[in-house]
Amino acid sequence: MATSEPIGRRPVETPRAGHLDEGFGHTVVYESEVPRHNVHTRLVHWGVAIFFVAALLSGFAIFTPWLYAWLTPLFGGGARARLLHPWFGIGFVIMMILQLRGWFHDMRWQPSDRLWLKRIRAYVTHEDRVEPDYVGKFNAGQKMWFWTMVAAGVVFLITGIPLWFPEYLGRTLMWICYFFHDLCGLVMLGGFLVHIYEGTAALPGTFRSMVRGTVTRAWAWTHHPGWYRQITGRDPKADLEQAEKIRAENPGPRW
Amino acid sequence: MLDEKTLQIRAISGHPGSVPGEGVQREVEVCKLMDTSTCIGCKACEVACVEWNDLPFQETTFDNTYQTMPETKWDFWQLIKFHEYEKDDGSLMWLFRKDQCMHCEDPGCLHACPADGAIVQYENGIVDFQQDKCIGCQLCMSGCPFNIPKFNQTTKKVYKCTLCSDRVGQGLEPACIKSCPTGCLKFGTKQEMKEIAETRVKQLQENGHSNAGVYDPLSIGGTHVIYVLHDATKPELYGGLPANPRIPIVYTWWKYLLKPLSLATVGLGALGMLIHYVAYGPKREQPEPPKQEEDSHGNK
Numbered sequence: 317m318a319t320s321e322p323i324g325r326r327p328v329e330t331p332r333a334g335h336l337d338e339g340f341g342h343t344v345v346y347e348s349e350v351p352r353h354n355v356h357t358r359l360v361h362w363g364v365a366i367f368f369v370a371a372l373l374s375g376f377a378i379f380t381p382w383l384y385a386w387l388t389p390l391f392g393g394g395a396r397a398r399l400l401h402p403w404f405g406i407g408f409v410i411m412m413i414l415q416l417r418g419w420f421h422d423m424r425w426q427p428s429d430r431l432w433l434k435r436i437r438a439y440v441t442h443e444d445r446v447e448p449d450y451v452g453k454f455n456a457g458q459k460m461w462f463w464t465m466v467a468a469g470v471v472f473l474i475t476g477i478p479l480w481f482p483e484y485l486g487r488t489l490m491w492i493c494y495f496f497h498d499l500c501g502l503v504m505l506g507g508f509l510v511h512i513y514e515g516t517a518a519l520p521g522t523f524r525s526m527v528r529g530t531v532t533r534a535w536a537w538t539h540h541p542g543w544y545r546q547i548t549g550r551d552p553k554a555d556l557e558q559a560e561k562i563r564a565e566n567p568g569p570r571w
Numbered sequence: 572m573l574d575e576k577t578l579q580i581r582a583i584s585g586h587p588g589s590v591p592g593e594g595v596q597r598e599v600e601v602c603k604l605m606d607t608s609t610c611i612g613c614k615a616c617e618v619a620c621v622e623w624n625d626l627p628f629q630e631t632t633f634d635n636t637y638q639t640m641p642e643t644k645w646d647f648w649q650l651i652k653f654h655e656y657e658k659d660d661g662s663l664m665w666l667f668r669k670d671q672c673m674h675c676e677d678p679g680c681l682h683a684c685p686a687d688g689a690i691v692q693y694e695n696g697i698v699d700f701q702q703d704k705c706i707g708c709q710l711c712m713s714g715c716p717f718n719i720p721k722f723n724q725t726t727k728k729v730y731k732c733t734l735c736s737d738r739v740g741q742g743l744e745p746a747c748i749k750s751c752p753t754g755c756l757k758f759g760t761k762q763e764m765k766e767i768a769e770t771r772v773k774q775l776q777e778n779g780h781s782n783a784g785v786y787d788p789l790s791i792g793g794t795h796v797i798y799v800l801h802d803a804t805k806p807e808l809y810g811g812l813p814a815n816p817r818i819p820i821v822y823t824w825w826k827y828l829l830k831p832l833s834l835a836t837v838g839l840g841a842l843g844m845l846i847h848y849v850a851y852g853p854k855r856e857q858p859e860p861p862k863q864e865e866d867s868h869g870n871k
Binding site: 378487488498506509520 | 847
């Protein structure tokens with residue numbers, strides 16, 4: 317029923333259109349919305365996020381003398397930051413394994429992802445109003461970030477253990493691991509900043525997918541048309557055109 | 572020279588910016604000299620170290636040598652290393668070397684340490700650990716070319732020889748020096764010790780030790796503990812003294828140059844995102860939602 321309603325215009329107050337019960341918690345899907353991340357995915361994401369940020373801050377606290385005095389107080393001093401950091405890391409790795417399990421399928425690299433990367437410049441400069449039809453649930457950029465994080469989790473774990481227990485594993489291994497742990501941290505910091513930007517300010521309407529679990533249909537056909545087609549069985553281009561037609565007939569107030 | 576003024580701080584680990592004592596006073600660099608050719612391996616210095624620093628007496632390890640234990644411990648800061656060396660002509664030499672912190676001019680431990688103030692270097696050259704600021708990460712152990720700092724599992728801190736900075740600060744010589752019965756251990760300014768060492772090396776060379784020399788490795792800017800060796804071409808014989816001690820480059824070039832630069836690059840990336848937002852703005856869903864009308868209740 318919902319799909320035949322006018323699309324592209326968010327009613328001021330929409331009655332509950334759907335109530336996806338997921339055992340633990342539920343996702344409320346209003347009219348003109350589509351569910352994007354279920355409760356489990358959202359909780360796992362925030363689990364990863366909390367441990368990641370805690371590990372990031374405690375790690376960068378001892379990363380360089382120029383950050384030490386700024387960041388160690390967050391954890392009750394340098395010694396406590398050093399004590400907690402490996403545990404934050406373990407939490408991150410465990411949550412990351414759950415996330416890998418959940419997203420392994422959706423994050424698989426597709427031939428069309430190469431096409432997306434070729435037009436990354438156009439993506440960044442907003443050359444096209446909507447994404448190409450082949451963009452599925454996750455675009456190539458998201459997939460790259462995901463797999464970089466998986467790889468980073470592995471490198472962090474492998475290099476982190478000798479840094480955690482150098483008294484057993486030796487001094488030489490320690491400085492080698494120190495370098496790669498650092499390098500990995502820098503890559504993760506950069507990627508994390510981009511991730512936050514893309515998930516909030518750069519793409520309005522995205523952040524809610526990780527809290528309430530839904531996005532608007534317009535968001536879906538704009539940013540992930542392939543996924544929109546897949547989950548609704550509708551043509552994203554046709555729906556966009558229909559929405560624009562309705563918009564032209566019922567213009568909202570202008571500013 | 573040897574009063575408390577010598578404890579002005581020259582370098583601080585994990586410290587951004589200036590250092591309080593750097594170059595504010597005329598300072599004399601102190602130095603310990605050990606002449607391996609006159610050491611008899613009595614280990615009075617080991618006992619004196621344990622006594623003065625109130626370290627626990629402990630059981631020794633017997634492994635068919637005259638060495639007290641295999642290596643120094645967190646609560647055993649100096650050790651006479653023993654090596655029975657067979658020369659080319661088949662004769663034997665007993666090589667003794669007092670193994671302890673070398674108090675490097677360019678200390679690898681201090682460079683590696685991320686904790687502000689956990690390791691300090693005084694103007695007189697002593698490198699001292701401040702356990703209250705130590706975070707127990709043990710990077711110092713990995714930065715030290717001599718395997719000296721040792722970790723205490725209970726306190727989660729690292730300890731090593733202080734060169735008796737408490738005694739030196741009060742104008743006394745270190746405990747080990749005071750206890751030495753043969754005079755193979757000497758303490759004074761770096762300059763004096765080098766002169767004495769050179770004189771002794773000449774004597775040794777005149778007496779058949781043609782390879783005799785002073786161990787004061789320049790690869791780490793020299794040390795504040797120097798040795799007279801019968802054979803300076805093979806320092807490894809003396810309980811594994813490295814011929815060319817080096818600090819891992821990750822604690823120098825990487826930590827102090829490339830790492831801050833990389834971090835700054837990431838920071839510039841964040842600035843780039845701000846510029847992107849200003850220049851291109853957000854990418855909205857299409858068609859863009861109209862500004863919401865107020866309903867009859869005045870709610871948006």
